[in-house]
Amino acid sequence: MPLPADTDVSTPKYLRDKYAIVGVGETTYTRGSGKTTRALGTWALRNAIADAGLKPSDIDGMLSYSGNDSTPSTFMAGDIGARLNFYMDCMGGGSSTEALIGIAIGVMEAGLCNCVAIFRAMNGFSQVRIGGTGARSAAPVNGDMLHNRAYGWQSAGQNFAPTFMRHMYEYGTKPEQVAMVKVVHSEHASNNPKAYYKKRFTVDEVLSSRIICKPLHLLDCCVETDNGTAIIVTRADRAKDLRHKSPLIRGIVGRCSKPRLDMHYQHGPISRVAGYYAKDILWPNAGVGPEDIDAVGAYDAFTFTSMLQLEDYGFCKKGEGGEYVSSGITRLGGRRPQNTSGGHLCEAYTHGMNMVIENVRQLRGDVDDSCPMGPDGKRVHTHDHREGGCRAVKDVEVTANLGWANPATGSAMVMRRGF
Amino acid sequence: MAIRGDYMGMALSIDDLDGENLGYFKHCAEHKFHLQKCDDCALLRYPPTTACPFCASGNATWAPVEGKGEVYSYLEVHHAIQPAFRAKTPYMVLLVQLDTQQGAPTQDDALRVAANLTLPNGEFAPPDVVKSVGIGTRVRMVFSDVSDGLSLPQWTIDETAKQPDKPWRYPQE
Numbered sequence: 001m002p003l004p005a006d007t008d009v010s011t012p013k014y015l016r017d018k019y020a021i022v023g024v025g026e027t028t029y030t031r032g033s034g035k036t037t038r039a040l041g042t043w044a045l046r047n048a049i050a051d052a053g054l055k056p057s058d059i060d061g062m063l064s065y066s067g068n069d070s071t072p073s074t075f076m077a078g079d080i081g082a083r084l085n086f087y088m089d090c091m092g093g094g095s096s097t098e099a100l101i102g103i104a105i106g107v108m109e110a111g112l113c114n115c116v117a118i119f120r121a122m123n124g125f126s127q128v129r130i131g132g133t134g135a136r137s138a139a140p141v142n143g144d145m146l147h148n149r150a151y152g153w154q155s156a157g158q159n160f161a162p163t164f165m166r167h168m169y170e171y172g173t174k175p176e177q178v179a180m181v182k183v184v185h186s187e188h189a190s191n192n193p194k195a196y197y198k199k200r201f202t203v204d205e206v207l208s209s210r211i212i213c214k215p216l217h218l219l220d221c222c223v224e225t226d227n228g229t230a231i232i233v234t235r236a237d238r239a240k241d242l243r244h245k246s247p248l249i250r251g252i253v254g255r256c257s258k259p260r261l262d263m264h265y266q267h268g269p270i271s272r273v274a275g276y277y278a279k280d281i282l283w284p285n286a287g288v289g290p291e292d293i294d295a296v297g298a299y300d301a302f303t304f305t306s307m308l309q310l311e312d313y314g315f316c317k318k319g320e321g322g323e324y325v326s327s328g329i330t331r332l333g334g335r336r337p338q339n340t341s342g343g344h345l346c347e348a349y350t351h352g353m354n355m356v357i358e359n360v361r362q363l364r365g366d367v368d369d370s371c372p373m374g375p376d377g378k379r380v381h382t383h384d385h386r387e388g389g390c391r392a393v394k395d396v397e398v399t400a401n402l403g404w405a406n407p408a409t410g411s412a413m414v415m416r417r418g419f
Numbered sequence: 420m421a422i423r424g425d426y427m428g429m430a431l432s433i434d435d436l437d438g439e440n441l442g443y444f445k446h447c448a449e450h451k452f453h454l455q456k457c458d459d460c461a462l463l464r465y466p467p468t469t470a471c472p473f474c475a476s477g478n479a480t481w482a483p484v485e486g487k488g489e490v491y492s493y494l495e496v497h498h499a500i501q502p503a504f505r506a507k508t509p510y511m512v513l514l515v516q517l518d519t520q521q522g523a524p525t526q527d528d529a530l531r532v533a534a535n536l537t538l539p540n541g542e543f544a545p546p547d548v549v550k551s552v553g554i555g556t557r558v559r560m561v562f563s564d565v566s567d568g569l570s571l572p573q574w575t576i577d578e579t580a581k582q583p584d585k586p587w588r589y590p591q592e
Contacts, residue, residue: 140429140432141429143440146440151512152503152535165493165589211498214494265514270531
């Protein structure tokens with residue numbers, strides 16, 4: 001779709017298309033990496049730097065996020081020999097990816113540095129289990145946590161479940177509709193050689209998998225994996241000299257929240273998620289709306305999280321998410337494919353990074369599926385999306401990433417194809 | 420004075436600097452339900468906070484609140500994450516909307532208090548009772564005693580209340 005010209009420089013909107021994601025990289029997605037998070041982080045960073053066509057010494061800014069389960073920027077920068085003019089390691093999980101890209105733009109705009117690498121390194125299966133089992137599950141419960149953890153209300157799935165359940169109650173959302181999120185993302189994963197789970201699942205398989213915490217079956221929950229992921233952001237004018245026609249960042253909203261983050265269920269409707277507020281920052285900043293988006297990465301820690309965000313960002317009417325995700329729109333070959341790598345449900349759990357990486361590659365036309373290589377070393381995408389086939393989105397111009405921390409906090413980003 | 424207790428093998432504690440939670444649980448230990456009431460805007464709030472979420476006042480007084488309400492949403496755990504709860508599955512966490520202060524200060528606000536579904540004696544409800552509870556079930560507050568000076572509020576079916584014919588439950592049993 002055609003995009004409007006740049007806007008008034010007195011508004012934040014003038015940053016449209018001024019920054020680009022010039023490199024992306026990841027480790028293999030495994031369970032049992034046999035490596036430290038430090039080693040995973042530098043592996044991903046080296047891949048992203050090489051992907052961009054940069055040298056490690058070109059990186060002068062570094063950002064990371066974790067839940068005390070990673071290694072800070074200081075070690076990563078030392079390991080690759082980058083002298084930093086700015087770095088920051090913050091607490092956070094989902095929704096941090098887009099938020100940190102926004103921070104990267106902010107610090108470069110403020111003149112603090114020129115080229116920022118963002119990484120997330122985690123042994124989400126073999127060390128700190130992201131599903132909450134293992135050492136964390138038996139941690140002492142202190143103070144404010146007495147109001148939740150003392151009731152066996154602790155893991156992400158348990159924490160979000162009242163939102164999911166109330167949505168079903170208020171809108172009549174059916175389990176078989178929500179299961180379609182997993183079905184579609186698993187179809188996409190089957191065309192992704194990197195995906196940890198490549199098997200295609202059916203609605204029946206999702207609904208007959210064991211209940212973890214109603215309304216979540218095992219297959220409504222994402223995979224837990226070990227991996228490092230990295231993204232490199234710099235100014236668009238600088239990106240022109242680099243390896244790819246890098247996707248440009250149209251607009252971002254970061255860690256936008258519902259009221260009462262101390263206990264967001266105090267303020268309703270509890271079936272509403274942070275996208276309800278974030279959409280009013282994202283779309284005006286990006287100068288596009290949901291109807292203009294060709295491919296989506298909708299954070300799928302759970303099937304429900306993906307669906308709820310699509311509603312509140314306006315891809316469908318509130319309450320119609322169940323119909324939307326089971327309509328075929330979200331499939332490869334559909335009007336607006338989503339989570340084309342398989343997302344967190346199938347490819348790997350990276351706290352949002354892999355879905356941004358995937359959209360970058362989609363916009364560059366170089367997703368790594370099984371399509372044949374052309375004489376120029378680029379894949380010739382067939383757009384035959386059958387199992388094991390192509391996963392490139394046809395004619396993709398504009399993408400959206402919808403990042404989720406919890407029902408009350410989200411971040412999002414719109415990117416466009418580079419030129 | 421800090422409070423410590425062992426609850427089903429799980430260590431619970433409140434630090435001596437945590438005046439808000441000490442205040443809340445001091446009443447719970449007496450099997451009383453009190454919430455902070457803002458001295459300036461007179462609104463109640465939950466969970467305990469260091470200032471009023473509605474007017475930012477730092478002044479509040481503990482006020483007795485009726486422990487009655489309706490299940491607003493819930494989760495039903497079949498695969499426990501915390502070791503302490505493994506023997507309790509399936510267990511419910513009920514998000515209960517109190518009868519008190521609904522729709523204030525705005526239509527979207529209410530006091531919603533989470534706790535487990537228990538029997539009147541504070542013991543976890545057995546599976547047949549779990550299956551009878553859903554959105555709309557009327558409940559009343561009871562307490563589970565953890566140790567001297569520490570009790571947890573819990574929800575039990577309100578035997579005296581008019582119950583919905585069929586509370587809403589997740590469609591797959």
